[in-house]
Amino acid sequence: MTSTPRSRVLILGSGNFGSCLADHLGDSNHDVFLWSRDASSVEHFNKTHKNLHYLKDHTFSSNIQMVGPDLPTQDMIVTMDVVLFAIPTQHLRETLSKLHPHIDANCHPLLVFVNKGIEIGTNALTLEIIADTCGPAMAKAATFISGPSFAKEIVQRQPTSVSVASFTEVEADKASLLFHQPHFRCYTSADPIGLELAGALKNVYALASGLSDGLGYENNTRAMLITRGLNEMTCIGVAYGASPLTFLGLGGVGDLFLTCSSPNSRNYTVGYRLGRGESLEHIIETLGSVAEGVTTAKGVKKIIDELGVFAPITEKIYAVLYDGSFASIGLVGAWLRLSNLLIFSLFFYLGMEARDAVRQLMDLPPSKELDLPPCVGGPAKNLLGKLGLPAAQS
Numbered sequence: 001m002t003s004t005p006r007s008r009v010l011i012l013g014s015g016n017f018g019s020c021l022a023d024h025l026g027d028s029n030h031d032v033f034l035w036s037r038d039a040s041s042v043e044h045f046n047k048t049h050k051n052l053h054y055l056k057d058h059t060f061s062s063n064i065q066m067v068g069p070d071l072p073t074q075d076m077i078v079t080m081d082v083v084l085f086a087i088p089t090q091h092l093r094e095t096l097s098k099l100h101p102h103i104d105a106n107c108h109p110l111l112v113f114v115n116k117g118i119e120i121g122t123n124a125l126t127l128e129i130i131a132d133t134c135g136p137a138m139a140k141a142a143t144f145i146s147g148p149s150f151a152k153e154i155v156q157r158q159p160t161s162v163s164v165a166s167f168t169e170v171e172a173d174k175a176s177l178l179f180h181q182p183h184f185r186c187y188t189s190a191d192p193i194g195l196e197l198a199g200a201l202k203n204v205y206a207l208a209s210g211l212s213d214g215l216g217y218e219n220n221t222r223a224m225l226i227t228r229g230l231n232e233m234t235c236i237g238v239a240y241g242a243s244p245l246t247f248l249g250l251g252g253v254g255d256l257f258l259t260c261s262s263p264n265s266r267n268y269t270v271g272y273r274l275g276r277g278e279s280l281e282h283i284i285e286t287l288g289s290v291a292e293g294v295t296t297a298k299g300v301k302k303i304i305d306e307l308g309v310f311a312p313i314t315e316k317i318y319a320v321l322y323d324g325s326f327a328s329i330g331l332v333g334a335w336l337r338l339s340n341l342l343i344f345s346l347f348f349y350l351g352m353e354a355r356d357a358v359r360q361l362m363d364l365p366p367s368k369e370l371d372l373p374p375c376v377g378g379p380a381k382n383l384l385g386k387l388g389l390p391a392a393q394s
Contacts, residue, residue, distance in 0.1 A: 004177055006030060007081040010072060010109075012095065014041060015289060016054045017114055018086030020151035021179075026061030028181055033076075036068040054289070058155050071095070074102035082110045082178060088290050089117030089200075092126060096133040105135060110174050111142045116199035117292040118299030125196045128383055136387040140167045143175040144192045146199040147250035148258035150265075157183045163251035165189040167389060187250060193380050194246030197237045201314075202256040203293030204300055205229030206267035207274075208317050209260035214275020215355060225313065226260045232311045236300070239307040239373040241380020241391075267293035280321060297321055309373055312364060316357040 007030045011022045014036035022034045036042050041052045045066035049059050067076075077083065077099070087095055092115060103109075113126050124132070131139040147162030154160055164179070164186045166172040176186035189195060205225060212221050233256065234247040246252055259265045263272065270291045273283045284294065301318040304311045381391045 004028070004180075007178060008079055009033065009082040009084060009178075010077065010080045011035065011084045011086055012072075013086030014038075014045075014051065014054070014066065014068075015086065016151040017149075018084070019051050019054050019060070020154040021084065021086065021114065022064050023058070023060045023155050024179070024181070024184060026063035028179075030063065030178075032061070032064045033072075033080075034064055034066045035072060036066055039069045042066045042068045055152060055155055058152075071098055072102075077102045077109070078104065080109045082112060084112040084114065086114050089115045089119055089126060089129075089292060090295060093119065093129050093133060096130065100134045103134070103138070105137060108138060108141070110171060110178070111138060112145060112175050113142055114145050115292075116146065116196075116203065117296045118200050118303070120295055120298055123299045123302050125193065125200075125383070127192060127196060128386065131383075131386050140387050140389065141171050142166060142192070143168075143171050144195050144199075145175065145179070145186075146195050146255060148254040150258070150262070152264070154184070159183050159185075161185040161187065161250055161254075163187055163189050163195055163246075163249055165192040165195040165246075165251070167192060167387070189246065189249070189251075191243045191246045193240065193383065194237050194242030195251045197240060197242055198233060198247055198252040199255060200292070200296045201233045201236060201300060202229070202252075202259050203267040203291070204297050204314055204317055205233070205256060206259040206265050207271035207291075207293045207297070207321075208313050210265075210268035210271025210273075211275040211317075211320065212271075212358070213268075214272040215358070216275075217358070221358075222261065226257060229260070229313055230256055232309075232313055235373055236304060236307070236309050236311060236314075239309045239377075240303070241377030241384075244372065266291040270294060274320070294321060303379070307373070307378070312361055316361055320357050 009025050009030050010033045011018050012035045014034050019034065022032045026032045044052045049062065050056065085092065115126060118125065119129060127139050127142065130142050143164060143166040145162050145164050149160050149162055160183065164172050164176045169190065172188040176188050180186045208229065209222055209225050212225055230247065230253050233252065234244050237247055238244050259267060263269060266287060266289055270283050274280065297318045300314055304314060384391055
């Protein structure tokens with residue numbers, strides 16, 4: 001085990017990923033405080049060192065204490081060396097707004113973000129949310145971790161590698177050193193915009209891959225979707241202002257391949273269940289955790305429309321989720337499930353809707369395999385300007 005200075009780490013969010021990272025850091029001899037909004041989870045964890053809702057069979061490191069349900073106070077935060085955010089993107093702005101007054105802008109802890117997604121309504125990446133709520137200095141210092149990393153494999157200490165990105169190299173190096181172990185390798189990057197986009201976009205293509213499998217298509221189709229999904233991700237990223245190389249790394253193609261090819265992926269599971277005929281509303285109600293690709297699809301649709309990027313897979317996934325029958329049957333879904341005959345009819349009807357989307361994709365005319373957009377970087381330039389950084393950093 002790699003030896004690093006013992007740190008006090010506050011992790012906000014006790015879901016699958018926040019919990020597995022808490023266990024990893026606790027097992028690396030750091031003092032970890034894992035925040036949960038659920039009082040019963042706090043009590044249960046501190047008695048048993050087991051999470052009441054996530055990774056239930058795992059016994060967590062004795063170096064972890066769960067805190068909550070109230071947000072940590074300023075007195076607690078000022079004692080922390082690291083604050084890690086593992087809460088859904090849609091709740092991040094509210095949480096940061098509440099915590100910002102408790103964080104010393106001139107002497108703040110290492111700030112690490114592992115959420116993936118695009119904020120509904122604003123289409124903001126996490127970087128922009130941080131800038132809006134905490135100021136550009138904290139946004140420039142923020143560090144992002146992303147890559148192919150299922151929580152249950154991390155707690156089993158299976159070999160895993162991730163990307164660690166920040167505009168501030170010393171902060172990326174700090175985060176890399178904090179997490180790095182022989183079973184958990186970290187590679188640093190100076191492109192947090194690209195890493196954020198890749199982490200958000202790959203969830204949309206995981207929905208497509210799961211949907212394809214649910215409809216009964218097999219390996220050829222999945223390989224096509226992953227490869228063309230990578231092409232779309234890269235085109236969107238370049239048009240946004242990210243480096244195309246980021247999408248060839250762990251946080252790009254690595255995470256894309258993992259998320260698109262495993263039933264352990266929440267987004268793949270949502271797509272698969274849609275392909276089998278379940279309503280989106282019912283899937284979300286019963287999933288038990290957040291699948292950020294469902295909300296990200298809305299933000300990505302607006303982004304590609306504004307950028308003028310040709311992204312047919314993204315377009316069809318948005319249509320399946322929000323313009324077609326999947327989104328509209330929720331009101332009658334519970335009644336339909338009362339009858340096996342109606343369930344069969346529903347499956348047949350929805351399956352045809354999804355197959356229509358596949359057929360429309362396959363009917364597109366031949367085109368260049370790789371064709372990056374000529375206009376680069378409008379949104380990234382605007383974000384860099386908000387942070388007071390030169391456009392060359394994108």
